Amino acid sequence: MPDNDSDNPTPFQLTSDDSLVDDDSSLDDFEIDLSDVEPDGLPHGRSMAPLDEPDPKRRPRIPDLLPILAIRDTVVFPGTIVPLTVGREKSKLLVADIVKGSKVIGVVAQQRGEVEDPTLDDLYRVGTVVTVLKKLELGDGSQSIIVHGLTRFGIEELTQTDPYLIARAHPREDTFIETTELEALIETAKRLARRVIELTPGVPEEALTIMDNIAKPGSLADFLAANLSLEIVHKQEMLETFDVPERFRKINKALATQLEILELSNKIHSQVKSQIDKTQ
Known part of the structure; x- marks a missing residue:
C-alpha cells in the first residue's frame, strides 16, 4: 500500500x-x-x-x-x-x-x-x-x-x-520548562517554517497566521510536525517525544533539511531557466 x-x-x-x-x-x-x-x-x-x-x-x-x-x-x-x-x-x-x-x-x-x-x-x-x-x-x-x-x-x-x-x-503529557533555550528553539522553528512556506508552491498565506496564533509550545510543535512531509517513522518519533524542547530540535532539523532541498531546487530551476532563455 x-x-x-x-x-x-x-x-x-x-x-x-x-x-x-x-x-x-x-x-x-x-x-x-x-x-x-x-x-x-x-x-x-x-x-x-x-x-x-x-x-x-x-x-x-x-x-x-x-x-x-x-x-x-x-x-x-x-x-x-x-x-x-x-x-x-x-x-x-x-x-x-x-x-x-x-x-x-x-x-x-x-x-x-x-x-x-x-x-x-x-x-x-x-x-x-x-x-x-x-x-x-x-x-x-x-x-x-x-x-x-x-x-x-x-x-x-x-x-x-x-x-x-x-x-x-x-x-x-508534554513536559517542558519555559527557558530562553526553548524560546530560541521556537523562534528558530518559526523562522525556518516561514521560509519553507514561502518557497513551497500552493501553501496558502493563512498557514503563517495559523502558526503565529498557536500559543502553547507543544501545540505549535505538533502543528509543524503534522504538516511536514516526513516518513511515518519520523513522525511517530516526534509523537513519542514528550519533551517539548527535544521535539523542537527534531522539527528544526527536519525543517532545515527541507529548506536546504527547496533552496537548491529553486537554484537549479533558475539556472535551467537562464540557460533556456539564452538559447532562445
Whole structure:
C-alpha cells in the first residue's frame, strides 16, 4: 500500500481548503473532499488543521479501556483535525459502536501498513486519543470519520482483539520548562517554517497566521510536525517525544533539511531557466 507521505512532494502540506473549527462550532456543514483516499488512513494530500485546545473541563474523559483504530501510513497529532478513511471490517464495527456511544477512541499507527489484521506487535505503542466529530459514508462502501486529536496516550496491553481492538491505556503529557533555550528553539522553528512556506508552491498565506496564533509550545510543535512531509517513522518519533524542547530540535532539523532541498531546487530551476532563455 502506498505511503501517504511519499505521494506528497511538497514539504509543507497545509492546503487552502483546510479550515479551523471552534469548539462550539456545528459540524453539520463540515465538508471535506474524500475522492482520493486510502483505506484506514489519510486521504492523499490532506493536511491537518489545528484546533484550539479544548477547556480541560469540557474535554471528554479518557477511559482506561480505549477502543483502538489502527491506521496506515500516517500519524495523528494532538490538536489537529484529520479525516480518516475506514475500510476494514473491524474498523467499521468500531465506528458503528462509536456512533452509538462514546465518541472517544485511540488512533495508533501501524508499523507496517500492509498488515491487514494488526495485533499489538504490529502497532506503535504511542498514539493519540481523538474525539470523533463526524462520520461520512463513501461511495465505494468504505467510510470516513473526521477526528480531533486530544492528547497522546500509551498502550499498556490489549484487552480485546475481536470484534475490534481495545487497549488498556494511559495518557502521556508534554513536559517542558519555559527557558530562553526553548524560546530560541521556537523562534528558530518559526523562522525556518516561514521560509519553507514561502518557497513551497500552493501553501496558502493563512498557514503563517495559523502558526503565529498557536500559543502553547507543544501545540505549535505538533502543528509543524503534522504538516511536514516526513516518513511515518519520523513522525511517530516526534509523537513519542514528550519533551517539548527535544521535539523542537527534531522539527528544526527536519525543517532545515527541507529548506536546504527547496533552496537548491529553486537554484537549479533558475539556472535551467537562464540557460533556456539564452538559447532562445
